Amino acid sequence: MSDKPTSGQKQLIETLRTRLGSGGIVTDPELIAPWLVDWRRRFRGHAAAMLQPDTVEQVQAIVREAGRLRVPLVPQGGNTSMVGGATPPVDGSALILSLRRLNKIRSLDPAAGLAVAEAGVVLADLHAAAAERGQRFPLTLGARGSATVGGLVSTNAGGMQVLRWGTMRGLVAGVEAVMADGALHNGLAALRKDNRGYNLDQLLIGAEGTLGIITAATLRIVPAVIARGVAWAGVSSPEAALLLLRRLQARTAAIESFEILPYETLAAALNYLPDSRPPLAGEHPWHLLIEAVESDPADEEPSSLLERLLGDALAEGEVTDATIATSEAQAEAFWRLRDSLSDAERASGPAVQHDIAVPVEAMPRFMTEAAREAEARFPGTRASGFGHLGDGNIHFHVRAPAGVDRERWQAEQGPVITRFVHDLVVAAGGTISAEHGIGQMKVAELERLSSPARMATLRAIKGALDPSGLLNPGKLVTLAPRSATP
Amino acid sequence: MSDKPTSGQKQLIETLRTRLGSGGIVTDPELIAPWLVDWRRRFRGHAAAMLQPDTVEQVQAIVREAGRLRVPLVPQGGNTSMVGGATPPVDGSALILSLRRLNKIRSLDPAAGLAVAEAGVVLADLHAAAAERGQRFPLTLGARGSATVGGLVSTNAGGMQVLRWGTMRGLVAGVEAVMADGALHNGLAALRKDNRGYNLDQLLIGAEGTLGIITAATLRIVPAVIARGVAWAGVSSPEAALLLLRRLQARTAAIESFEILPYETLAAALNYLPDSRPPLAGEHPWHLLIEAVESDPADEEPSSLLERLLGDALAEGEVTDATIATSEAQAEAFWRLRDSLSDAERASGPAVQHDIAVPVEAMPRFMTEAAREAEARFPGTRASGFGHLGDGNIHFHVRAPAGVDRERWQAEQGPVITRFVHDLVVAAGGTISAEHGIGQMKVAELERLSSPARMATLRAIKGALDPSGLLNPGKLVTLAPRSATP
Structure with a gap:
């Protein structure tokens, strides 16, 4: 439980000092402190130093030397993990490897529909860079002002537009990563077809930094949105909601978000948010927030599209009421309600x-x-x-x-x-981690609920690519079997 | 070079005889013979028996017992590999594990857009089953009458509709496979989000049966095509062709195929196919076959869509000539030209x-x-x-x-x-295998053209999941490093 470096760590820092330059190694405890705790303050670790490379070669040098000196590394981007995935171990055995300075957008090619962004690029900055060129990167989430490309790829992040665009896995065309021995895996060439053996890119996506350190990714971009339509609807049940979604999808490809919430969750949000108003009159057991977007001038204007389709659904009795935001301010008010649900619930009790x-x-x-x-x-x-x-x-x-x-x-x-x-x-055939990953929070539950055969396979892969267990130790899967009770 | 079983093989056959029943083990050399040669007759192997399980449990028993007795297995579906990926080794050390009898379509759910098909389901049969329910599986290729789901998944097959639908990787929602120790990996549940550790499904897709034996897959299906439009166009260069593609894609999502061929390749096909006619008058250095499909009644009829868009391109000088098939017979004639290119070239010389x-x-x-x-x-x-x-x-x-x-x-x-x-x-930053895989044909070239670090990673994964090297030996990557000259 010490913030003092071990002798191996000291040696590593010494070896890297010239290589990384003055901004490349942080040892001031005050500067490190914010990065030792996850943002929801459920996990707290220790680390004597934070390494901050600003080139891929520096990342390679760090990983190679750390391997030689057996110093574990915890890769970190925006530190917005929901499962303690970027928090160092409590025993101070690891150093933080921050990728935030590796933050160049190397290219952005609207014709090819591709951008190459380094691991430290913040999602909001990627959005802005794409927008400047009339494009967008169609994945967004609450932490967009902090979350970085490396973390988004490493956790196969989801968000609000998965319905249409899929998770990160569907948006990543290639990955560049430093493997445990310091070698560079360069999968950035955006080949639409490539059957040259096991797909390392796919293996690294969602591996939470435990198999390699992602340094950059080739990402798909799409034309910017011309207009959006945002609707709020009431339905009698989740079954009715899914039926509605299927009918909408059969008639348009423009639906990007389809969020459901029960009445009492909405009530908590209305109670929590000052100046908020119920989107619909009357009581409806379940509520829906629906967004459709227009990205092609030939498409129907999305508000009138939603009005037409929801009008039909109302006439058929498939929804109990519906309203279309008539202004961008109203659309934002609808989304603010959705975005506040977690906070509102937290405010209303444990x-x-x-x-x-x-x-x-x-x-x-x-x-x-x-x-x-x-x-x-x-x-x-x-x-x-x-x-x-x-x-x-x-x-x-x-x-x-x-x-x-x-x-x-x-x-x-x-x-x-x-x-x-x-x-x-x-x-029910489901997963205990849909979009947040395993991190350290769900390691024991993953072990408890997976077959021994599956755990053995995960461990075999970890052991094959990170035999010394130095990459993000204690996350996702540990090398030695651990007992089911944490 | 013997077709006589080794003592381990004899023991394995004996052990499995009751379990697999009479149709489950083939030892008659005449019945085995067709499966010892790849369909292009470039690779020839030997095997004393062909195991033909018809349940997943039987596959598990085979793999488990083969592991115990150290008998290598070569998984085989329709035997349509272009790279010798399903041909057994010449030394007779392996048995063939044919998945063809494992051929049930377990479910087909238009509402969910999903079908679960066993490894031995022939692609054409899957197409037919989907069509019966007003759906389609949007991947097709020349070998559709023989190629099976297991092989298509294991080779991450491509084909004619990748432009719109992606390769198998994009169409597989989940994989069921028997791992090297006989344990079952069940990834069939079609979870749109699942971040529970390393994605084994993705690792097995394209692994050519070297990491596990795929027994079934959950596949995405889409509504059947209402109509298609097929066009033939002439352009001055490949650059002009790509520019045209990008302009078409900016105006419609309906383009599914966009095939290019030079004039002399077309000439060879016209020469080879009796009763064929040049689609365009005059000489054009490059030719394009373009298909657009309508899958939604609200969409524009695809022939008139192509006519409009190619008319604009003609007016702009982006194409030198273009014609739209006015009947299904003409559309088929266009495609027959495309499908005959390889045969026509082979006929015209080595x-x-x-x-x-x-x-x-x-x-x-x-x-x-x-x-x-x-x-x-x-x-x-x-x-x-x-x-x-x-x-x-x-x-x-x-x-x-x-x-x-x-x-x-x-x-x-x-x-x-x-x-x-x-x-x-x-x-040029490309790949030596776009859609055919490595098989045995490209093993040496993969080794020659990959960095030692990448080969070490591929080998580490193979060693982790198939430590005895019993699954499809000699394909994709060998466990022991081989010399660069084959």
């Missing part, structure tokens, strides 16, 4: 949260039944899910009974509730 | 063929320059490429000088020419 997915068609039933089962098993709690219905991915929250002590309830009930919810998810 | 890709934007220049360089280096040859311009993937052929002895020229000049072409491809 809750245990789960980032889970099941097959899309199974989600409506899961939402209803899992909530009922969780509430029955934990009397006094309220359970509900909201989020990306079209991806089969919701954030499933179990809120504490009124009046409990927050800290104590979280500590005592949290793990029990999580195991219960995860068991339901696995029984 | 040629060395290469399945290569470079980044799409670099392809026009590559086509021109590589042809010039190859012809300069090998006097008397004629070099040209044709194929999937929009994917950056062409089949690059170097044809023999007139009058040479076919066999002798192929044997003496083939490897030299191939190395020369591959060097050009690598220099």
